[in-house]
Amino acid sequence: GAVVSQHPSWVICKSGTSVKIECRSLDFQATTMFWYRQFPKQSLMLMATSNEGSKATYEQGVEKDKFLINHASLTLSTLTVTSAHPEDSSFYICSASGLLSTDTQYFGPGTRLTVL
Amino acid sequence: DAKTTQPNSMESNEEEPVHLPCNHSTISGTDYIHWYRQLPSQGPEYVIHGLTSNVNNRMASLAIAEDRKSSTLILHRATLRDAAVYYCIPANQAGTALIFGKGTTLSVSS
Numbered sequence A: 001g002a003v004v005s006q007h008p009s010w011v012i013c014k015s016g017t018s019v020k021i022e023c024r025s026l027d028f029q030a031t032t033m034f035w036y037r038q039f040p041k042q043s044l045m046l047m048a049t050s051n052e053g054s055k056a057t058y059e060q061g062v063e064k065d066k067f068l069i070n071h072a073s074l075t076l077s078t079l080t081v082t083s084a085h086p087e088d089s090s091f092y093i094c095s096a097s098g099l100l101s102t103d104t105q106y107f108g109p110g111t112r113l114t115v116l
Numbered sequence B: 001d002a003k004t005t006q007p008n009s010m011e012s013n014e015e016e017p018v019h020l021p022c023n024h025s026t027i028s029g030t031d032y033i034h035w036y037r038q039l040p041s042q043g044p045e046y047v048i049h050g051l052t053s054n055v056n057n058r059m060a061s062l063a064i065a066e067d068r069k070s071s072t073l074i075l076h077r078a079t080l081r082d083a084a085v086y087y088c089i090p091a092n093q094a095g096t097a098l099i100f101g102k103g104t105t106l107s108v109s110s
Helices: none
Strands: A004-007 A010-013 A019-025 A032-038 A045-051 A067-073 A076-081 A090-097 A105-107 A111-115 B009-013 B018-023 B031-038 B045-050 B061-064 B070-075 B084-092 B104-109
Touching: A004 A090, A010 A019, A019 A032, A019 A090, A019 A111, A032 A067, A032 A076, A045 A067, A076 A090, A105 B045, B009 B018, B018 B031, B018 B084, B018 B104, B031 B061, B045 B061, B045 B070, B070 B084
Parallel strands: A010 A111, B009 B104
Antiparallel strands: A004 A019, A019 A076, A032 A045, A032 A090, A067 A076, A090 A105, A090 A111, B018 B070, B031 B045, B031 B084, B061 B070, B084 B104
């Protein structure tokens, strides 16, 4: 299947700092990428939909100024958690969907963020 | 978004078949039925998807009810590596966000 990578796989930061997470589709072009977060023992929650070359669409309750998403190319989307706080500690997962309407979605391995 | 109902948990023994059910009675006519699974501390892994006909691939089989209000994921011979949370997700095929429910936690014993 298609491969989606995330970097870093884990990160620990101090409260108040910003953290950038990269999501790359390695062997296909992704017109649409999605960002999810997952708290312990819970399911994945969709945060935002990112389309190449346009602004991201955020789900209700997700602060767009706090979670900055950039989808500058067909193979790269980034999520920046600005002024991170301990409650932002979570497992962040991206997924990518290809150009064809028949393409399914493939998920990255996730990034574990811990804010001290 | 179509609402899904899955058992919270199921248990199986190694080498035995596993049938994971999912009810999606409000599914729309254009929604595919997707199945993903997630191992601890990993991103979800695509398993299989289908629209109306039963589907088979190297990982599993998907049996879809004639009225499309339910489906069953079939693992033909469970292994310890199949222990995961399995999610059934109705979604339009064209790059729509996948909305995850609680899924079914499958335990496999040796």
